[in-house]
Amino acid sequence: MELKLPLQILSEGNFSNIIHHDVYQCLLSFLIACFLSIISIPIIINLSNLLHLTAKPGFRSSHETETPTLGGIAIFAATLIAYFLWPHSENILDSNLISLAMTGVIILFFLGIKDDILAVDPTKKLIVQIFASLILVAMGNFKVDNFYGIFSIHGVSDFISIPLTVFIFIAIINAINLIDGIDGLAGGISLIAGLGFGIWFIANDHFSFGCLAFAMSGSLLGFLRFNFSKTSKIFMGDTGSLIVGYLLSIFSVEFLSLNVGYLHDPNAYFNAPIIVMVLLIVPIFDTLRVFIVRIFKGGSPFIADRNHMHHILIDNGLNHFWASCTLWMVTIMNTTLFFAFHGDITNTASLYIYIGMFGVYMIFAYFLKRRVVSVKKRKNLANSHSFNGDDLSSSNNILRDL
Numbered sequence: 001m002e003l004k005l006p007l008q009i010l011s012e013g014n015f016s017n018i019i020h021h022d023v024y025q026c027l028l029s030f031l032i033a034c035f036l037s038i039i040s041i042p043i044i045i046n047l048s049n050l051l052h053l054t055a056k057p058g059f060r061s062s063h064e065t066e067t068p069t070l071g072g073i074a075i076f077a078a079t080l081i082a083y084f085l086w087p088h089s090e091n092i093l094d095s096n097l098i099s100l101a102m103t104g105v106i107i108l109f110f111l112g113i114k115d116d117i118l119a120v121d122p123t124k125k126l127i128v129q130i131f132a133s134l135i136l137v138a139m140g141n142f143k144v145d146n147f148y149g150i151f152s153i154h155g156v157s158d159f160i161s162i163p164l165t166v167f168i169f170i171a172i173i174n175a176i177n178l179i180d181g182i183d184g185l186a187g188g189i190s191l192i193a194g195l196g197f198g199i200w201f202i203a204n205d206h207f208s209f210g211c212l213a214f215a216m217s218g219s220l221l222g223f224l225r226f227n228f229s230k231t232s233k234i235f236m237g238d239t240g241s242l243i244v245g246y247l248l249s250i251f252s253v254e255f256l257s258l259n260v261g262y263l264h265d266p267n268a269y270f271n272a273p274i275i276v277m278v279l280l281i282v283p284i285f286d287t288l289r290v291f292i293v294r295i296f297k298g299g300s301p302f303i304a305d306r307n308h309m310h311h312i313l314i315d316n317g318l319n320h321f322w323a324s325c326t327l328w329m330v331t332i333m334n335t336t337l338f339f340a341f342h343g344d345i346t347n348t349a350s351l352y353i354y355i356g357m358f359g360v361y362m363i364f365a366y367f368l369k370r371r372v373v374s375v376k377k378r379k380n381l382a383n384s385h386s387f388n389g390d391d392l393s394s395s396n397n398i399l400r401d402l
């Protein structure tokens with residue numbers, strides 16, 4: 001299908017071609033979702049403040065004032081409206097899968113709303129996440145059933161593929177939730193990953209998934225405008241992180257499923273699993289690291305703390321924007337380097353390299369954490385010396401007065 005530039009189409013006096021062209025529909029969905037997110041968030045902020053639906057600062061918080069947490073409502077509405085503007089009837093299989101996905105999105109939307117307002121027991125949250133995942137896996141036959149030659153394994157049975165796919169959903173959903181600790185991090189990482197998946201879907205004529213990925217990315221871009229704001233700040237909350245994590249899980253599994261035909265399709269990637277892990281390298285590495293550190297210290301991996309990489313960067317003096325920007329660049333640079341140098345490396349070798357990178361990440365985080373601790377000790381020591389000096393000076397003054 002020939003792709004003309006929008007200005008070329010307009011110069012030919014055929015504006016309707018833009019509206020009916022799949023690629024431009026995806027781009028328009030991105031822009032419309034961004035616009036809807038921007039105009040709806042101020043309303044949500046005002047209602048949240050009026051009804052006192054705000055997050056109070058705590059020991060893990062990186063904010064100092066009460067902040068609305070229902071930004072996920074705008075992400076949810078903007079994504080769905082921008083996606084459903086078009087019919088998406090050319091690929092029936094994709095449309096059916098996304099229809100099932102919308103059921104899961106709506107379930108997680110209400111779960112997130114309840115958790116942001118009233119708080120939900122973690123076990124109940126996990127059960128609902130598994131249920132939302134199984135809707136797609138069981139009813140849509142939507143699963144990862146090929147290991148792409150990792151450890152010489154290719155096709156696997158349903159006894160492995162179904163639990164594995166549900167695990168991928170739960171892991172990505174909660175990984176996005178866990179990195180949502182500072183302004184712009186979860187939204188920015190998800191925006192980059194969404195655009196990455198969306199471009200591949202469009203390039204390979206899967207416009208329904210491409211449009212949904214672009215719609216989600218556009219809503220996140222509009223959200224980031226307020227997430228970084230000093231005067232009208234809002235968080236995506238669990239409503240946003242659950243929905244975004246669920247959608248990224250869908251894009252990941254669909255990407256893996258479509259690339260299984262790499263042996264016969266020149267447009268497919270034989271290293272699709274590694275591409276997914278590289279695109280989501282920040283949430284994957286951060287989640288693995290905090291779980292390992294918590295277990296190593298003898299605690300529960302599910303008890304929250306301030307040991308995430310974004311907390312460490314903040315404690316080392318970066319502000320929210322630069323901490324998030326640093327981790328955005330980690331995603332972009334690793335993705336770029338992978339495509340530049342992967343060559344004909346096997347997926348097993350790529351996985352070993354990925355594990356080695358995680359080891360480097362652990363060491364880097366360890367030294368950054370030690371630096372934070374040493375700086376705090378020096379400050380406490382300096383404050384202690386200052387306090388003792390003030391006491392001695394006061395005592396000498398009293399003696400002189402006597």
